[in-house]
Amino acid sequence: MHPAKSVIFFTTASGAGYGLLALLIAATIGGLFPADFWLAFAGYALSYVLITAGLLSSTFHLGHPERAWRALTQWRSSWLSREGVMAIFTFLPTGLYGLHHLFFPDLLPGVMALVGGVGIFACIVTVYCTAMIYASLKPVHAWSNGYVPMGYLLLALMTGSVLLNSLLVAFGYAATLVILLAVAALVAALIWKVAYWRFLDSTKSISTPESATGLGEFGSVKLFEAPHTEANYLMKEMGFQIARKHAAALRKIALGAGFILPVILILVGLYLGGIGLIAASLLAVIVMAIGIVTERWLFFAEARHTVGLYYGASHA
Structure with a gap:
């Protein structure tokens, strides 16, 4: 298959972004993330930049990018449509939790932990939908197998954990648990x-x-x-x-x-x-x-x- 640059960037950037975002929220809910505003801001900013840039780049491979919104209506039968719907939905719970984490950390902690959990699940489902775009194509033997969905999820976890570790280290909060997670994921x-x-x-x-x-x-x-x-x-x-x-x-x-x-x-x-x-x-x-x-x-x-x-x- 022809390796389109836009699709390669999409799968790498968005996967890393979702992995980082899910781990960032999970660490915060678990009380393992340092109480540092600028560290948290950098983490959310980096994850959303990667996700948004990846999603936008995926439209460059379309013959008519301006019609990309029409794909969202086919979610009953298309993994591409499901991925698009989930990508848009994921911004809601993760965005709410990010605002809570940055500006209102003491407001409704129980409810917001639940919102954060929904956001983590949405990140995982979105990456899985991306993988299934390829795994569902039976004419391509290299993609239509169980290795592909597992690989997409593992790569998202791996790239996200390595990014999270670098952020923590750069801000002076090296965490043994995150280092071990990054090594284990790799x-x-x-x-x-x-x-x-x-x-x-x-x-x-x-x-x-x-x-x-x-x-x-x-x-x-x-x-x-x-x-x-x-x-x-x-x-x-x-x-x-x-x-x-x-x-x-x-x-x-x-x-x-x-x-x-x-x-x-x-x-x-x-x-x-x-x-x-x-x-x-x-x-x-x-x-x-x-x-x-x-x-x-x-x-x-x-x-x-x-x-x-x-x-x-x-x-x-």
Whole structure:
């Protein structure tokens, strides 16, 4: 599949934003977040900037972005529509809780904790809906499996916890629990990513040229002549292919920068303390961003659509 830059930015930025926002609210409800106005303000501002920028960038991939609002009416059957509805709804409980946290922390604490809980749940559901946009596409074997929803949720938790840790450290509130959460999320996401790639390399779609054409009873089916003299829309968007050697190199970059190096940097920073801890935590965020963008690019580039079978592909 063609890796559109806008969709890659959308899935990485909004996932990190929702992860950070959910963890920020959870830490506040649990009494684990420091009573620092500017720290809280920076946390909410960063999460909403990431979420909003990601959501807006997703419309750039549409042929007519001005019609994006129409997708919201199809929530009964479309995961894209459900994601849009949930994204808009999530602003309400999380926004109310954020205002409560920043300006009215002593007002109705029990009720606002419930509102915050709804906001956390809404963040999780929104990320899940985003994942299901892809997991529901049965013609794409690389997406239509249980690894995809799990991965989206894990990546949101991972990126959100690393961001939260860097914020706390930058403001002088290093928290062992958050550091352990970030390391655990990075390790869990690393295990998931390796398992997903093994699944991708060891399995293929049940669709074949024989089943796609319905000519399997006559023997193997091979392309005799290309249906077009030049690339068309289907081949540009759904027939994108990446060389195996390039995919292998990019996988190493994704694993190293996205998962392994951030763990090392966080642990080294914990050992160094002081300025070293701040520098290592911020560097972990930068390195992780490079790795996750690479991982998301591969998520699209390595996916094969069944339509490729009509253009000479041996499998989907």
